[in-house]
Amino acid sequence: MSTNVHLKFLFLLFFSSSLWDSHAQHVPGVAAHNSLKPGDTLNSSSSLNSPNGRFMLRFYLWPAAFGTTNYTYLTIFRTSDLHLVWYTRQGIPITNEFDLLTLENNAGSLKIRRHCDNPIELSSSPQPTNNTLAFLLDSGNFVFNEVYSNGSTKRVLWKSFDYPGKVLLPGMKLGVNQKTGQNWSLIAWLTDDYPVPGAFTLEYSGHQLIIRRRGVVYWKSGVLRGNEFENISPKVTSMYHFNVVSNGNEESFSFMCKNGSQESRWLFTSTGKLLGDDPQPIAQADKCDRYSIDGGCQRWNQPQCRHHHQHGYTVELNRGYFVSEDDSSYNISDTNLGISDCKVSCWGNCNCVAYTSLFANRSGCKFWTNISNFVPDDLTYLDLVYILSRKLSHSGKFPLSVSMNNRQDSNLNNISWALVMRSIFTCTEQTQSLKMI
Ligand SMILES: *[C@@H]1O[C@H](CO)[C@@H](O)[C@H](O)[C@H]1NC(C)=O
Ligand SMILES: *[C@@H]1O[C@H](CO)[C@@H](O)[C@H](O)[C@H]1NC(C)=O
Ligand SMILES: *[C@@H]1O[C@H](CO)[C@@H](O)[C@H](O)[C@H]1NC(C)=O
Ligand SMILES: *[C@@H]1O[C@H](CO)[C@@H](O)[C@H](O)[C@H]1NC(C)=O
Ligand SMILES: *[C@@H]1O[C@H](CO)[C@@H](O)[C@H](O)[C@H]1NC(C)=O
Ligand SMILES: *[C@@H]1O[C@H](CO)[C@@H](O)[C@H](O)[C@H]1NC(C)=O
Ligand SMILES: *[C@@H]1O[C@H](CO)[C@@H](O)[C@H](O)[C@H]1NC(C)=O
Ligand SMILES: *[C@@H]1O[C@H](CO)[C@@H](O)[C@H](O)[C@H]1NC(C)=O
Ligand SMILES: *[C@@H]1O[C@H](CO)[C@@H](O)[C@H](O)[C@H]1NC(C)=O
């Protein structure tokens, strides 16, 4: 009896010391360094690795964006390039207690414990049990299983693949299961820098991929036929094998790389682009302008004033400033709004001629109504302003107008980089910067 207890203690000691040692995976015969057994905890300075070392689970602190609360997320990173592949959708507000966060496998439940607040329960089994195991699979799926005493799986209690964020990994599902009520969809961030849920969602229904913006359908892939989607380039689809489940209970979609690579990742950006492994995007809902149906774009209602000569309006990104703003500008200070919301709001107001984000972290909206007040100027410290102009008219163009996407993307990279640099200081263990987009 006492020997038993002693062995158990030794085992736990061995187990917990090997668990956090990243070199342990290279030592033959060292087992279970990739799992949390009952009573084990993962703290904010340790990580859990998949057996093949390809994925890593850890707490990650996002620095407060401009003076607001710092948030921590339980995250999964791909180790080869430190790209983020999964995160809890809800952030945990942190003041100065980052060190005291733990993930625990305890009495049949998997929970995140904070210093004094109530724990956040990710999963709990119906009855208390000591036969549970949490581990990170080679696919990047973090699972919490009930196991038999011989170690084999009795049932899956919880898995991270059921809670996708903005990344789709090989084997991760999109779709619905009517029987369990499970619903898998991607939700893009409000801005590319901060994990706040944004305006765009990607779902699979009616045998096709659908991108919505605040519920309005912007883009459809067309029905999947013989591993091809009508509105996705065959060059892109030829890289993948699509797996569809379609029965009374479940309608779902997932992909695998034809060459067997597990390094693939589909990324859904804050502007509604779906990026895969090819430089050519899978979908570009940001290009959908309500007029054309090219590439799967959908048409939707718009005010009469925007139907100019049947060709409509376009948006150009310019650098510059407005003079005498007071009587010709207005704003919406709602920090849940992103730039796509500003565009839609400006579009819907026939007096609106230009818009941009209100706050430095790219939330909120600012609008202008008198374009004569705009002074284009290429000084880089000036704001970028989105200007609505008629498609066929050249009179409304400014000499500095640039390709919207090029300018926007390079600017986003700069901003992201600045945030990444800040993050390095909050994660002293990092030797490489973590990529958040
Ligand atoms: C985190 O866990 C590791 C391994 O169990 C331990 O060595 C370390 O002291 C813990 N850190 C904190 C802040 O509790
Ligand atoms: C963005 O900035 C505004 C104003 O400073 C702030 O209220 C808001 O919480 C910030 N949003 C995020 C996600 O940090
Ligand atoms: C957020 O985290 C940073 C870096 O750890 C820290 O300097 C700052 O005080 C924190 N801010 C808040 C509001 O807790
Ligand atoms: C789980 O293990 C702990 C410590 O060994 C024990 O006190 C507890 O009763 C066990 N719970 C169950 C449900 O078996
Ligand atoms: C483990 O135990 C369960 C239940 O007793 C049994 O169904 C299963 O076949 C066993 N698995 C192995 C690998 O022995
Ligand atoms: C799936 O969940 C999202 C978010 O909770 C919801 O908006 C959507 O309507 C759901 N879709 C289905 C088909 O249940
Ligand atoms: C396999 O395909 C993926 C994308 O589908 C690509 O990123 C990767 O480079 C390919 N690997 C090899 C060895 O061809
Ligand atoms: C937004 O508009 C209101 C009302 O005009 C004004 O008081 C406020 O200062 C503006 N906010 C910003 C951040 O410019
Ligand atoms: C727009 O601004 C110009 C230049 O400041 C001014 O002359 C004109 O009256 C303004 N138009 C309106 C409708 O306010």
Ligand SMILES: *[C@@H]1O[C@H](CO)[C@@H](O)[C@H](O)[C@H]1NC(C)=O
């Ligand atoms: C991004 O940063 C580079 C190097 O600092 C700079 O040359 C470039 O102009 C910046 N781009 C934007 C859009 O600010």
